[in-house]
Amino acid sequence: MARTEVVVLGSGFAGLETAFRLRARASEDDVGVTVVSERDDFLFRPGTVRLPFGAAEEPLHVPLHRAFRRRGIATVIATAEGIDLDRGQVHTSRGPMAYDRLVVATGAASRPEEIPGVAEHAHSIATPGALHRLGEDLRWMAQNARHGRAQRVLFALPPGNHCAAPLYELALMLDTWLRRKQIRDNVEIAFDTCEETYVQAFGPKLHALVSRQFEARGIDSRTASTLAEAAERSAVFADGSVREFDVLVAFPPQVASVGYAGLPADDRGFLRCDPDTRAVTGRPEVYAPGDAGDFPLKLGHLALLQADAVAAAIIAHRTGAQLSARRVPVVRHVLDMLDDAAFAQIPLSPGGDPAHVDEASARYWASTSVLWRAGARLAETALSARFRLGLPLRAGRAAFRHGPEITHRNTDTLMEKP
Numbered sequence: 158m159a160r161t162e163v164v165v166l167g168s169g170f171a172g173l174e175t176a177f178r179l180r181a182r183a184s185e186d187d188v189g190v191t192v193v194s195e196r197d198d199f200l201f202r203p204g205t206v207r208l209p210f211g212a213a214e215e216p217l218h219v220p221l222h223r224a225f226r227r228r229g230i231a232t233v234i235a236t237a238e239g240i241d242l243d244r245g246q247v248h249t250s251r252g253p254m255a256y257d258r259l260v261v262a263t264g265a266a267s268r269p270e271e272i273p274g275v276a277e278h279a280h281s282i283a284t285p286g287a288l289h290r291l292g293e294d295l296r297w298m299a300q301n302a303r304h305g306r307a308q309r310v311l312f313a314l315p316p317g318n319h320c321a322a323p324l325y326e327l328a329l330m331l332d333t334w335l336r337r338k339q340i341r342d343n344v345e346i347a348f349d350t351c352e353e354t355y356v357q358a359f360g361p362k363l364h365a366l367v368s369r370q371f372e373a374r375g376i377d378s379r380t381a382s383t384l385a386e387a388a389e390r391s392a393v394f395a396d397g398s399v400r401e402f403d404v405l406v407a408f409p410p411q412v413a414s415v416g417y418a419g420l421p422a423d424d425r426g427f428l429r430c431d432p433d434t435r436a437v438t439g440r441p442e443v444y445a446p447g448d449a450g451d452f453p454l455k456l457g458h459l460a461l462l463q464a465d466a467v468a469a470a471i472i473a474h475r476t477g478a479q480l481s482a483r484r485v486p487v488v489r490h491v492l493d494m495l496d497d498a499a500f501a502q503i504p505l506s507p508g509g510d511p512a513h514v515d516e517a518s519a520r521y522w523a524s525t526s527v528l529w530r531a532g533a534r535l536a537e538t539a540l541s542a543r544f545r546l547g548l549p550l551r552a553g554r555a556a557f558r559h560g561p562e563i564t565h566r567n568t569d570t571l572m573e574k575p
């Protein structure tokens with residue numbers, strides 16, 4: 158039997174977990190894996206929220222060339238430009254590449270232009286560069302506050318963004334940072350979200366937790382408050398209200414990083430997928446785990462779960478094994494506040510809207526403790542260490558517990574590597 162050639166586009170959470178999971182479960186004779194990415198490293202994006210407060214960026218980058226070499230994964234540093242579905246080829250800046258199975262894991266990008274003035278007057282938080290620039294402005298703002306000039310920092314979450322939590326994290330971290338500098342009294346922090354409740358995708362427990370934090374920290378916040386336009390020093394909201402600011406921070410609307418003509422997508426370019434396997438609708442040979450797909454919540458943790466499901470589906474396709482669907486992803490999320498942290502475990506509803514929180518579940522809970530900060534850093538270290546070694550985060554068969562499970566009927570022919 159000819160080996161299955163898998164091409165993975167992207168070296169983020171979804172692309173790497175898929176590639177390393179495939180390699181951990183299948184020998185090179187059975188499955189060839191090639192990763193095509195613009196970059197030769199992995200960026201631990203959740204850690205970038207610390208950059209404005211003086212954290213170093215370098216530890217957030219994990220070099221990959223050794224991991225790929227060690228695991229027999231081919232790698233091409235190139236930009237994916239399109240897909241020829243009929244020929245089974247990806248067009249890249251370094252020429253065409255043939256695939257039997259294609260994993261599209263090119264993630265999401267920001268589109269600040271959707272809201273007038275946001276590209277010009279707001280700091281985005283989507284990239285390390287943007288967060289460094291925010292840090293510079295916050296240092297200027299702090300300097301002004303130290304000299305007795307009252308300052309106002311406004312956070313705004315507009316519609317079309319599917320990853321709200323980091324913006325909350327930044328507002329809470331800023332409060333701690335200013336308190337440590339003893340200038341909090343001279344800085345007003347305001348938070349406006351278009352959501353009906355705080356971190357709406359995480360349900361009522363997170364809303365209650367964040368409400369308490371905002372109140373205790375004196376953050377002036379509003380829900381159902383939609384940013385309509387930003388000018389140099391003021392923001393206009395859909396209800397006509399205006400907020401002045403010295404620094405405006407927004408997490409702009411998201412779109413797919415790459416548009417793939419011929420593949421079904423929603424109005425933001427996110428590929429429409431089967432909720433269990435992340436196979437693109439009508440194209441069983443193409444998968445879209447992580448932010449590139451149409452799942453209405455964009456999180457690294459979900460990208461890992463979805464990547465495991467994709468690897469299972471590819472192996473099942475090769476071996477003829479049965480996939481038994483279990484659609485109960487559980488999101489785990491830590492909200493760092495620098496002086497404290499909140500941890501939330503959020504089971505998503507098994508039926509209907511896949512991003513609906515299963516509020517009745519005993520597994521739904523949230524709590525605050527400074528220990529969660531250490532827990533989050535441990536998880537970060539573990540992920541970086543495993544990716545550095547070319548291993549998937551989630552070891553062993555348990556890795557499939559939140560995604561489709563692979564039955565063992567035919568998988569024994571595949572070599573499990575240490």
Ligand SMILES: Cc1cc2nc3c(=O)[nH]c(=O)nc-3n(C[C@H](O)[C@H](O)[C@H](O)COP(=O)(O)OP(=O)(O)OC[C@H]3O[C@@H](n4cnc5c(N)ncnc54)[C@H](O)[C@@H]3O)c2cc1C
Pocket residue numbers: 166167168169170171172193194195196202203204205206235236237238262263264265282283284320323414415446447448449455456457458459460490491
């Ligand atoms: C500031 C911030 C904080 C966050 N905090 C958290 C958190 O605490 N917890 C959490 O779970 N999630 C968090 N997230 C969300 C999380 O980072 C994303 O959901 C996750 O990165 C998605 O993984 P991905 O692999 O789908 O996409 P990405 O990580 O974006 O990876 C995409 C990959 O594709 C590559 N690529 C893009 N275009 C091309 C192209 N044309 N050709 C070739 N390669 C290409 C990129 O270089 C990259 O390697 C945060 C996001 C941000 C911005």
